[in-house]
Amino acid sequence: MKTCSACFRLFSQDSGFCPVDGQRLIPVAEASPPRTPEDRRVGATLCGGRYQIWRIVADGGMGRVYQALDLRAGRSVALKILHPEVALDEVSVERFHREFQVSASLPHEHIVEVLGFERTEDESFALVMEYLEGEELRTVLKRDKVLPPERLVRMVSQLALGLAEAHERKVVHRDLKPDNIFLVGTRDGDRVKILDFGSVRDNSEGAKKLTVVGTTIGSPFYMSPEQAQGLLALDHRADVWSVAAIVFECVTGRVPFHASTGPMILVAIMGSNPLPPSEAGKAYGAPASLDPVMERAFMKSPEARLESVGLLADGVGRAYGLAGSHRDWAY
Incomplete structure (x- = not known):
């Protein structure tokens, strides 16, 4: 391993220069981690x-x-x-x-x-x-406001593949948001990594439940109606809603439901409908063909909602004129 003497990032042995500071990297054997009084763990050896x-x-x-x-x-x-x-x-x-x-x-x-x-x-x-090198989707949206179509389709297609694995095992993430989607930069484009399974709902047989009925788990802006109500009957379709809210933000530059307080956001989610993306994202060229896809993804009843994130990804890609399915567009 090598390190940068300016920022102390760690890199593989075949790396030459730090992409952040431009410094020539040195072997970790020839360097020592920094010490800081603000955090005694830095420079220490743990576990x-x-x-x-x-x-x-x-x-x-x-x-x-x-x-x-x-x-x-x-x-x-x-x-x-x-x-x-x-x-x-x-x-x-x-x-x-x-x-x-x-x-x-x-x-x-x-x-x-x-x-x-x-x-x-x-x-x-x-x-x-x-250790992942890249940036959270939240960072990208703060900087760029929206994602270009090709980047959006690639991202949601990879999300669908990763979440399919969890949903097949009856695991619901429950806290999908731009902060928990990490984009690893590669020469071929983004490689998505889903983070933070600390709020999961495990619906598999015999799984231990840590959430009291009536408790809301998740981030308000991306929370499904059934999550907002703290309902016991909650499955993978709650994640479909959350991914739809992320897609909405990626094409419009704004969240689908907005209010000044958390409880008011939840009331809006349960009682109102978001603007069509083509209207909310008119300044960014969001296509009208995306409107019916998002309408189905934002159905209040899970039974009426798009059944899977894969179907949502398929709808997003086709709204931009692509043929095939999310498996064809992920890479």
């Missing part, structure tokens, strides 16, 4: 001396993500470590552990690979994952 922390990648409500060197495997990994106060909550820790179990049971090229679940020396818990 029985296996993971050497090199830098902070991101912060979230549950925890902080680091890039680390797996000293045993000789590879770069991401460590998501719970915040101290979250690590004291038994239900949060159980959800975190279930994220590991569910993700590890869903090996798929479009689902982030989870490698381990560890207890840290500072009394927290770590989820060990493959």
Whole structure:
């Protein structure tokens, strides 16, 4: 492995220069990770001396993500470590552990690979994952507002393939949003990775339930009506709605339902209909052929909604004049 002496990112042995800072990379054996008083984990080696922390990648409500060197495997990994106060909550820790179990049971090229679940020396818990280089869809939308059709179709087609694996096993993600869709840049285009299975609903026989009936789980802007109501009868079609909300935002530059508070957003989702994409996204050239596809994806009743994310992806591609199915457009 090599590292950049400016930003301390880790790279494979065959890399030459840091794409962020332009610095010539040096072998990790000739460098040391930085130390910072703001976070004692940076520069430390955790989990029985296996993971050497090199830098902070991101912060979230549950925890902080680091890039680390797996000293045993000789590879770069991401460590998501719970915040101290979250690590004291038994239900949060159980959800975190279930994220590991569910993700590890869903090996798929479009689902982030989870490698381990560890207890840290500072009394927290770590989820060990493959390290991804790229950006979240949220970052792209903040910068570019919308996605061009070819990029949108490729993304939703890959989402359909990854979610089909989960849905076949009766696992509902329940928190699909631009923040949980990671776009890995490759020479051939985006490679989608679905993140964060910590809010899943496992409908398989005998699965343990962690959500009390009437509790809403998910992000309000992307939540289906049945999620908004906290209904017990919730299946993969809730994810269809969420992906439709993401597609809507990708073509219009705005979410389909908007209000000033979370509860008001949920009321809007349950009681009103979004504008047709061709109207909401007129400034970006959203086609009228997309309107009936989104109308079916946003049906309030799951029984009337598009049956799968694959059918939604098919509809999006055909709205842009493509022949075939999402399996043809994913790569």
